[in-house]
Amino acid sequence: MNMPARGSLLGIEHLETKEIQGLLNLARRMNPQKSRPLLRGKRVVLLFYEASTRTRTSFEFAAKALGATTTLVQSSGSSIEKGESVIDTGYTLRAVGADCIVMRHPSAGAPHLMASHLDIPIVNAGDGMHEHPSQALLDALTILKHKRSFKALQATIIGDIFHSRVARSACHLLTRFGVKVVLCGPPELVPDVSASLVPGLRVTRHIEDALRGTDVVMLLRVQKERLAGQKIRLQDYIAKYQMTVARVKLAKRDAIVMHPGPIIRGLELTAEVADGPQSVIVDEVHNGVPTRMAILARALGRGK
Amino acid sequence: MTVERKSILIKGGHLIDPAAKINAPMDLLLRDGRVAEVAAPNKIHGADEKFDARGLIVAPGFIDLHVHLREPGQNYKETVASGTAAAAAGGFTSVCTMPNTVPVVDTAEWVSWLKHPERGAVVNVFPIAAATKGSKGGTLTDFAALQRAGAVAVTDDGKPILDDDIMRMALRLGAELNIPVVQHAEDTRMTENCSMHAGPTSFRLGLRAASAAAEANVVDRDVTLAQQIRESRLHVAHLSTSDALKAVRLGKRAKARVTCEVTPHHFTLIDENVGQYDTNCKMNPPLRSAADREAILVALADGTVDAIATDHAPHAAHEKVVEFERAAFGITGLETALGLAVTQLHREHKIPLTRIVELFTSGPGRVFDLHERGTLLRGSFADLTIFDPKKRWTYEAAKSVSLSQNTPFDGWQLTGKVIATMVGGKFVYRAA
Numbered sequence: 001m002n003m004p005a006r007g008s009l010l011g012i013e014h015l016e017t018k019e020i021q022g023l024l025n026l027a028r029r030m031n032p033q034k035s036r037p038l039l040r041g042k043r044v045v046l047l048f049y050e051a052s053t054r055t056r057t058s059f060e061f062a063a064k065a066l067g068a069t070t071t072l073v074q075s076s077g078s079s080i081e082k083g084e085s086v087i088d089t090g091y092t093l094r095a096v097g098a099d100c101i102v103m104r105h106p107s108a109g110a111p112h113l114m115a116s117h118l119d120i121p122i123v124n125a126g127d128g129m130h131e132h133p134s135q136a137l138l139d140a141l142t143i144l145k146h147k148r149s150f151k152a153l154q155a156t157i158i159g160d161i162f163h164s165r166v167a168r169s170a171c172h173l174l175t176r177f178g179v180k181v182v183l184c185g186p187p188e189l190v191p192d193v194s195a196s197l198v199p200g201l202r203v204t205r206h207i208e209d210a211l212r213g214t215d216v217v218m219l220l221r222v223q224k225e226r227l228a229g230q231k232i233r234l235q236d237y238i239a240k241y242q243m244t245v246a247r248v249k250l251a252k253r254d255a256i257v258m259h260p261g262p263i264i265r266g267l268e269l270t271a272e273v274a275d276g277p278q279s280v281i282v283d284e285v286h287n288g289v290p291t292r293m294a295i296l297a298r299a300l301g302r303g304k
Numbered sequence: 305m306t307v308e309r310k311s312i313l314i315k316g317g318h319l320i321d322p323a324a325k326i327n328a329p330m331d332l333l334l335r336d337g338r339v340a341e342v343a344a345p346n347k348i349h350g351a352d353e354k355f356d357a358r359g360l361i362v363a364p365g366f367i368d369l370h371v372h373l374r375e376p377g378q379n380y381k382e383t384v385a386s387g388t389a390a391a392a393a394g395g396f397t398s399v400c401t402m403p404n405t406v407p408v409v410d411t412a413e414w415v416s417w418l419k420h421p422e423r424g425a426v427v428n429v430f431p432i433a434a435a436t437k438g439s440k441g442g443t444l445t446d447f448a449a450l451q452r453a454g455a456v457a458v459t460d461d462g463k464p465i466l467d468d469d470i471m472r473m474a475l476r477l478g479a480e481l482n483i484p485v486v487q488h489a490e491d492t493r494m495t496e497n498c499s500m501h502a503g504p505t506s507f508r509l510g511l512r513a514a515s516a517a518a519e520a521n522v523v524d525r526d527v528t529l530a531q532q533i534r535e536s537r538l539h540v541a542h543l544s545t546s547d548a549l550k551a552v553r554l555g556k557r558a559k560a561r562v563t564c565e566v567t568p569h570h571f572t573l574i575d576e577n578v579g580q581y582d583t584n585c586k587m588n589p590p591l592r593s594a595a596d597r598e599a600i601l602v603a604l605a606d607g608t609v610d611a612i613a614t615d616h617a618p619h620a621a622h623e624k625v626v627e628f629e630r631a632a633f634g635i636t637g638l639e640t641a642l643g644l645a646v647t648q649l650h651r652e653h654k655i656p657l658t659r660i661v662e663l664f665t666s667g668p669g670r671v672f673d674l675h676e677r678g679t680l681l682r683g684s685f686a687d688l689t690i691f692d693p694k695k696r697w698t699y700e701a702a703k704s705v706s707l708s709q710n711t712p713f714d715g716w717q718l719t720g721k722v723i724a725t726m727v728g729g730k731f732v733y734r735a736a
Contacts, residue, residue: 013508085626107627108510109581128629130510165510196504 004115007100007299008122011131012172013198020137020173023294027141030065030290030297037067038302045098046072047089048125049080049105054261054285055125055134059102062292066302068099090114100299103127121299129163135260136169138291140177142284143216146256150177156210156251157181158241159220159268160189166260167220168197175200184210185241188230189222207241211250219243219259222268234267243269248278256280310352311335312729316345317357317690320658321364323666323679327658332362334686337728342682357690360723363661364680365397365427365687367668369486369565370461370541370613371638373399375423376414377406382618382707385424387638390616390706392733394638395664395722397687398428398677399616402461403439410434410445412453419454426732427725428687430456430672435474435485439463444470447477456672459486461541462588464522466491468529475529475536484537484563484672489522489548490514490589499629501575501590509581511628516596519589520547527555530562539671540564542615544589546599553608563671565613568637568644571600573712583624583631584712587617604663605655611668612660614641618708636706640699640713642691646720650693657693664689686729695721 004010012020030036044063048056056072063070073093075081080089086105093101100121103111108128115122126132140150147153155174161167161183174181175198183190183203195203204210211217227234248257257269257279265271274281312334319330319342326342333341333348341348373387384401391399401418403409409418409431417423418431433455437443439462447458458478464487465471471487478485498514500506506513523540530538540552543564555562569587574594578585585591603609617634624631645664649655669678676684701714725733 085622087625105627107629109628112580113625113627128510129512162507168508168510191507193502193504193507197508 002116005119005121007301008115009133009295009299010111010115010122010124012133012136012169013131015133017176020176023137023298024141024144026294026297027137027291030293032061032065032289032293035065035067038297039063039300040067042068042099042300043097044068044070044296045093045101046070047093047101047103048072049075050126052104052125054288055104058288059125059292062289063296065289066293066296068296086110086114087117090118094118094120100296123295123299126165128165130165131169132165133169134292134295135166136173137295138284138287139170139218139258139260140173141287141291142258142280143256145283145287146280147215150174150179153215154180154182154213155216155218156184156214157218157220158184158207158210158243159222160226161185161194161220162189162191163226164220170218171197171201182210182214186232186237188232207247208250211247214251215255217243217248217251217255217257219257219268221260221262221264238267242267243273245270245272245276248273248276258284261285309336311340312353312355313348313351314355314357314362314688314690317360317362319362319680320661321680322658322662323364323669324681330362332680334729337686339680339682339684339686342680355724360690360692361657363689363691364665364678365725365727366395366642366664366689367398367674367678368396368614368616368638369400369611369668369671371399371401371616372404372618372634373401374618375405376417380620380707384418384429385426386705386707387616387618388425388427388429390636390638390704391427392725393705393722394640395642395689395691395725396427396638397689397725397727398430398674400430400432400456400672403432403434403459404462408434408439410437410439412446412449415450415453415455427727430454430674432457432459432486434458435460435465436470441465441467441470444473444477447481447483451481451483456674457484457486457539459488459541461486461488464488464490464492466493466522468525471526472529472533475533475538479533479536482535482537484539486539486541487522487526488541489519489526489543491518491521494518497629499586500578501592503575503593505575505578509578514590516545516547516592519545520551523548523551527551527560527562530555531558531560535561537561538563542567542570542589542613543609544570544592544596544600546596549599549603549608556608563610565611565668565671566600566604566609567613567615568641569635569712571597571604572644572648577712581628582712583626583628584635584710586628586631586633587615587635588633601653604649605653605659609663610671612641612645612663613668614638618706619710620708624710634710636704636708636711638706639704640711640716640718642722643697643699643718643720644713646693647718651719686726688726689722690724691720691722693720695719697721
């Protein structure tokens with residue numbers, strides 16, 4: 001077991017504040033339209049054990065915009081299907097010449113396992129319910145573009161916090177910059193223990209309380225199967241927590257509405273809110289590429 | 305095991321024999337595999353051989369109620385030979401083996417097989433047999449036949465008996481035969497896909513986690529049954545939560561024959577030690593909260609806990625160096641138990657050495673009725689553990705005699721080291 005290679009990004013929790021700041025500054029300077037061959041000759045492997053649209057394509061575009069070569073390895077159609085372990089897959093990819101592995105895995109901690117055995121940087125593209133650091137960074141970039149600074153902001157995260165790696169990473173990142181974060185949802189999805197994640201969090205069951213005076217409304221996808229598993233009636237969830245135009249009005253006038261996607265219209269939010277003037281959902285996706293360019297540039301030592 | 309013919313004098317040591325209420329400098333004469341004489345210093349003469357025990361504690365041989373020696377079927381993890389060698393190095397002279405092997409030890413033949421000299425055991429092996437056929441929870445095994453073959457208890461360890469009727473039947477049959485039923489208390493309906501204890505750490509790591517209630521509910525139910533069924537004997541394996549302790553206390557107060565054991569890792573570590581997905585901190589029951597650990601420390605001191613048991617659970621590297629959620633449950637523990645007990649219980653928490661020795665000897669001896677063991681009264685088996693309670697040493701997993709090295713205690717500096725282990729009057733381990 002070794003320390004992760006320099007440039008690895010395993011989570012926000014253990015990232016130094018100045019590193020987060022550095023990544024955000026770098027992301028602002030990245031322009032996906034103007035290719036910069038910072039990573040020419042580098043090989044980036046996208047190792048995806050789980051489905052993904054946004055994260056995978058934006059990492060791929062980001063790598064290509066920087067001049068790197070990419071290849072996609074998924075569980076189906078690879079040796080993973082034949083029972084190869086995470087570490088052996090890592091050794092193989094390293095041996096064929098990978099300079100960096102971007103990894104998504106359904107098990108929390110899988111990228112940490114990989115990073116402790118390989119000498120190349122590992123970028124966590126989402127591990128189980130644990131962290132999704134690139135999403136938190138692109139969300140932070142999105143907030144900064146609309147709010148200029150994190151100073152005195154309040155963010156409200158609504159939905160299935162328990163199962164959400166996006167929520168965990170967002171909580172770590174936003175509280176680090178002094179943002180007051182309010183978590184809202186039923187106890188089955190937002191257990192009381194959620195508030196223990198990091199200082200500066202508050203849990204509430206009441207959406208009015210959660211929204212009043214907030215600057216950022218962050219919605220999370222709610223999976224119907226999970227509601228059923230927790231014996232929550234879909235109609236009850238919608239009645240209590242769905243984001244409607246009327247509810248958005250409880251937040252500050254200039255509040256922004258965010259969602260990491262994929263969104264389910266009619267469940268966690270109405271179509272009117274998704275397409276409304278305060279929605280920055282498409283912006284977030286847009287910011288994904290420059291953010292991931294910054295992450296890859298840093299990973300491969302070109303992040304200055 | 306062969307009997308030592310030569311007599312040997314254990315001289316100059318400090319004897320702690322809780323069953324005999326001795327805590328004083330004493331010499332011991334061992335002959336023909338038994339304790340021939342216990343006397344004040346320098347009173348015994350004329351032995352064939354002498355062992356200088358000056359500065360050392362001489363105790364009855366330690367008894368471990370809960371080990372996995374992985375035979376039959378999983379000898380890549382451990383064998384009776386390698387596991388008992390690790391036991392000897394840890395000061396254990398008797399180990400009780402769990403039946404969750406491949407196949408499950410659910411017949412008299414397998415019990416005899418485990419006890420056969422060809423297995424190469426260097427300490428006494430007391431098999432615990434399965435309580436239900438294949439440990440499937442359906443039909444009870446033939447307790448009487450298993451007992452005749454040498455089984456000291458029955459259990460479906462790892463696969464708790466959840467069905468009320470089956471548990472009731474097991475306790476009834478156990479009562480008739482005076483054999484304890486050991487329960488791994490876990491309501492598995494509440495712990496599906498769980499890999500650690502539910503709390504702030506599991507939330508932070510994004511791991512599905514088991515609540516303390518999953519253990520306590522089963523212990524509650526079992527203690528209630530044990531109170532209802534006259535003469536039944538319930539032993540709670542690796543108890544890990546404050547609430548389960550409460551249930552055990554109630555049962556004991558009601559004079560039910562309820563006993564329990566605690567592992568060194570549960571009195572040493574807590575859920576936070578999982579750190580960044582350390583699979584050597586993954587076991588079942590999981591490491592619990594700091595409050596649970598505190599409750600266990602109190603119960604170890606006040607007598608609620610009957611025994612320290614290791615739950616020695618060896619696994620190969622390929623079963624541990626994987627994603628946390630996929631990693632096998634369990635850690636090795638035979639070689640570190642005494643060091644952890646002296647370091648954590650005696651030095652940190654001021655529990656007297658006499659109580660610690662009791663938890664390793666007469667306590668477990670009583671739980672499974674291991675007559676003439678767990679004490680050094682004249683006539684008892686000459687099983688001895690001789691240790692230095694002040695010796696500081698560093699545990700190195702790579703030097704373990706176990707076939708596996710899955711321990712969270714690699715590199716730990718411990719106080720309290722086994723100097724010699726004797727079974728039937730013969731040395732089976734001597735510190736280098």
